[in-house]
Amino acid sequence: MTRYFTEDHEWIEVDGDSATVGITDYAQSQLGDIVFAEVPATGATLKKGGDAAVVESVKAASDVYAPVSGTVIEGNAALEGDPALVNNDPEGEGWFFKITLSDTSELDSLMDAAAYKAFVDGL
Amino acid sequence: MRQPASVAATLERTDMSEEDEFELEPIEILELPLDAWHRGKGARMVEFAGYHMPIQYEGIMAEHIWTRENAGLFDVSHMGQLMLTGDGAAEALEAMVPGDISALKEGKMRYSLLLDEDGGVLDDMMITAVPMGLYVVVNGAVKWDDMGYLREHLPDEITINHMDDRALLALQGPKAVDALKRVVPGVDALYFMEAGSFFWGPKTDPEPLWISRSGYTGEDGFEISVPAAHAKALADQICAQPEVKPIGLGARDSLRLEAGLPLYGHDMNPEFDPVEASAAFAVSKRRRAEGGFFGSDRILNALANGPARKLVGISVDGKMPVREGAPVFAGDTQVGVITSGGFAPSVGAPIAMGYIDAGHNAVGSMLEAEVRGKRVSVTVKSLPFVPHHYHRKGAHT
Numbered sequence: 001m002t003r004y005f006t007e008d009h010e011w012i013e014v015d016g017d018s019a020t021v022g023i024t025d026y027a028q029s030q031l032g033d034i035v036f037a038e039v040p041a042t043g044a045t046l047k048k049g050g051d052a053a054v055v056e057s058v059k060a061a062s063d064v065y066a067p068v069s070g071t072v073i074e075g076n077a078a079l080e081g082d083p084a085l086v087n088n089d090p091e092g093e094g095w096f097f098k099i100t101l102s103d104t105s106e107l108d109s110l111m112d113a114a115a116y117k118a119f120v121d122g123l
Numbered sequence: 124m125r126q127p128a129s130v131a132a133t134l135e136r137t138d139m140s141e142e143d144e145f146e147l148e149p150i151e152i153l154e155l156p157l158d159a160w161h162r163g164k165g166a167r168m169v170e171f172a173g174y175h176m177p178i179q180y181e182g183i184m185a186e187h188i189w190t191r192e193n194a195g196l197f198d199v200s201h202m203g204q205l206m207l208t209g210d211g212a213a214e215a216l217e218a219m220v221p222g223d224i225s226a227l228k229e230g231k232m233r234y235s236l237l238l239d240e241d242g243g244v245l246d247d248m249m250i251t252a253v254p255m256g257l258y259v260v261v262n263g264a265v266k267w268d269d270m271g272y273l274r275e276h277l278p279d280e281i282t283i284n285h286m287d288d289r290a291l292l293a294l295q296g297p298k299a300v301d302a303l304k305r306v307v308p309g310v311d312a313l314y315f316m317e318a319g320s321f322f323w324g325p326k327t328d329p330e331p332l333w334i335s336r337s338g339y340t341g342e343d344g345f346e347i348s349v350p351a352a353h354a355k356a357l358a359d360q361i362c363a364q365p366e367v368k369p370i371g372l373g374a375r376d377s378l379r380l381e382a383g384l385p386l387y388g389h390d391m392n393p394e395f396d397p398v399e400a401s402a403a404f405a406v407s408k409r410r411r412a413e414g415g416f417f418g419s420d421r422i423l424n425a426l427a428n429g430p431a432r433k434l435v436g437i438s439v440d441g442k443m444p445v446r447e448g449a450p451v452f453a454g455d456t457q458v459g460v461i462t463s464g465g466f467a468p469s470v471g472a473p474i475a476m477g478y479i480d481a482g483h484n485a486v487g488s489m490l491e492a493e494v495r496g497k498r499v500s501v502t503v504k505s506l507p508f509v510p511h512h513y514h515r516k517g518a519h520t
Contacts, residue, residue, distance in 0.1 A: 008131045027130045032373070033184040035466035035473075036442050038495075054495065055130065056444050058183040058466050059373055062130045083442070 004067065004107055005116035011091055012067040014107060022095040023055060023064060023086065026120045031057040034086040039075030039097050046070055046099060048106050053096045055086060068106040070099035155200045156290045156351040160358055164369050172263035174201045176372050183373035187468040190340060190378055191509075194296035195370030196361050199339075203266030204289055204348060205273075208256035209281040216257065219276055220250070221397060221416050223407035227252040232316050232335055236397050236405050237261070237269060242418015243393035244400055245272060247385065251318045251335060258318075258333065260291070260346075262387045290354035294361060295344035295370075295378070297512060302364035303334075303345055306357075310334055310345060314516035323357065332357075339375065341382025341511045380474060381467050383436055383506025389447060390434055390462045390476055398425035399478065401434040401506070432459065432480045436508060437492075439464075439473040440500040445492045451477060451501065452491045458483040461492060467508060474508050475501070 003013045009027035013020045028034065036056040046052050046066035053064035053075075075097045079085055085094040101107075111119060153174050161168065166177030177198065179186060189195060207216065213225040222235040232251035236244050246265050251258040261269045266285075273283055294303055304311045307323045318335035330353055338344040349357050361367055376386065385391050391400045396418060398406070403426060410416060414423055425431075439445050444466050451459035464475030475492075483490060488503040 008129045010130070023130055031130070032179060032182055033466075036444055038443070056466070058187075058377060058468070059178075060128075061444065061446060062128060062132075065129060080442075 003113060004110035005113065005119075006065070006067045006110060007119065008065050010064060010067050012107075012110065014101070014104075017101050017104065018073060018098060019068070019070070019101055020095045020098050021052070021064075021067060023090055024116070024120075025090045028087050028090040028094070031055065031060075031062065033058050034083045037076075037079040037083045037086060037096065039077075039079060040072045042072055042074055044072040046072060048103075055096075056083075064096055066099070067110060068099070068101055069103055070101045073098040073100055155198065156354045157198045157200065157358060160355050161198065161369070164362075166369070166371060169372070171372060172201045174263065176201060177369070179371040179373045180369055183371070183377060184468050186368065186370045186374035187377050189368050190296045190370055190374060191342065191469050192297065193368070194294055194299040194302050194344070194364075194366040195340075195374070196358065196367050197293040197295065197370050197372075197375055198290070198358070199263075199293050199346070199375075200290040200351075200354070201263030202291055203259075203261040203263060203269060204286040204291060205259040205261065205270065206253075206256060206284040206286055207259060207273075207277070207281055208284065209278075211278075212256045212281050213252070215277050215281050216250070216273075217410070217416060219273070219417055220248075221406040221410050221419070221422065222250070223409045224250055224257070226407075226409070229254060230317055230319050232318055232337060234402075234405055236391075236400075236402060237272065238397070238417040239393050240417050241393075242396040242421040244387075244391045244395060244397060244402075245269065245393055247387050247391060247402070249335070249337065253318075253333075264388055286348075288351055289348050290351050292347045292349065292354070292358060292361070293338050293344060294347065294367065295338045295340040296342050296366070298366035299342070299344040300514070302361065302366040305364060306360050307332060307334065307347075310336075313345075313514075315343075315513040317516075324353075336514060339382075339384055340378040341384065341507055341509055341513075342378075343512055343514045377465060377468055380463055380465060380476065381469055381507065381509040382511060383476070383508060385434065385476070386463055395432075395434070395478065396422050396425055396430070398422055399430040399432055399434065429481060432478045433484045434462070434476060435479050435484050435486075436504040436506040437461065437464075437475040437477055437479075437490075437501045438504045438508075439475060439492070440502075442473065443494060443499055444473040445475050445494055445499060445501065449475075449477075449492045449494055451479060452493065452498070453483050453488075458490065469509050474504075476506070479503060
């Protein structure tokens with residue numbers, strides 16, 4: 001399994017042709033207390049860079065984009081009752097959705113963990 | 124309505140309001156006297172009203188709850204502290220504000236509104252009668268506009284002194300009085316909306332502070348005007364009290380929203396008159412009888428016949444926040460717009476305020492707001508969402 005990152009602070013963990021997507025620990029720490037998350041419906045078709053989910057802190061609403069194109073297998077239903085999971089375990093239990101990738105070559109443009117760390121350090 | 128931005132764009136956004144139209148374009152972002160103090164306390168700084176301001180320290184939710192249960196220290200030095208002096212200052216100011224300012228006794232303060240010539244609200248402000256004249260605190264984002272407007276409309280013999288050599292601190296919460304009376308003896312004698320001068324510091328070289336029992340959270344508390352040179356020492360001493368933590372602008376916004384207090388530039392602007400803004404209480408009895416202030420025809424008509432639309436509280440079904448800019452519908456007809464909204468930590472649910480048309484704005488009216496193309500059920504609610512806990516004279520405590 002390989003984990004990639006976007007400049008929009010999403011992470012995607014790829015396992016074969018399916019993947020799990022969430023927002024990074026850096027993103028949650030900067031957004032602050034998460035009070036609401038809206039995840040995509042099973043079967044929804046996502047386009048790389050398109051709107052996929054919404055995360056809301058006390059202050060503001062933010063879009064979560066699809067790091068790659070694909071079809072949604074599952075949204076994380078636990079976030080509805082406990083949006084703070086995104087704060088408490090952003091890169092684990094606080095995942096947003098799982099997708100089937102339609103074009104694995106789209107992963108080539110994403111950052112690995114070291115590159116993302118360097119990107120965040122430069123912000 | 125405004126669409127959400129990407130997570131990255133949200134993180135890059137440094138202006139917490141996004142609504143620039145009511146703010147002067149700052150040439151440079153200025154530093155307030157406590158800038159380094161905030162950074163030393165771990166604050167995350169944002170640009171607000173042309174200044175670097177702390178939006179949060181440990182987190183908005185925790186800071187909000189701490190203030191409701193203990194005491195929070197807010198730096199509101201971006202606000203404009205003005206001193207109006209000269210014979211007849213109160214009477215002259217009454218041309219532009221609907222309150223009975225000339226009847227204000229020394230040491231008493233009143234919430235009022237600065238009106239444009241059509242009765243639209245240019246700003247909301249606190250006016251205190253002091254021995255020198257009138258001490259007026261206005262919003263930071265519009266203070267330069269206010270000063271220009273006051274200068275234009277006040278007679279030349281009235282002097283406007285912008286006291287930009289002073290910081291303004293607010294200590295808010297049920298334990299604010301316990302903490303502050305240890306630092307500044309005697310402040311507990313003040314009641315809500317009273318103010319006075321109090322000595323602070325060593326007996327050999329005490330510093331006079333101007334302190335009022337007022338605030339913007341719905342809780343008991345104080346606002347303290349202090350010379351900028353002494354602000355850090357005072358903030359340190361107040362924060363050393365066990366009841367007190369520093370609180371950022373983020374919690375200030377959620378606290379005031381729960382308290383049903385409008386935020387200028389969002390819940391109030393020149394489009395709306397005081398009656399529409401649900402601030403009819405700021406139109407004093409004598410002024411209603413006499414009129415003679417900017418927009419008095421429009422305002423007195425709205426008082427007599429009811430406003431065409433009104434700022435109201437709005438509760439939201441479910442957990443999804445309904446934010447500023449969301450349209451509000453009765454069936455297919457748009458009947459209003461949200462002007463402030465977010466998650467309310469002490470309520471545990473989203474809440475909002477907005478302007479709703481007559482016929483749909485009675486308490487209990489069931490409406491729908493639109494968020495990202497989806498409808499969410501909302502209900503018109505009486506304000507405040509969280510009861511006020513002011514230390515009023517004559518009230519049982």
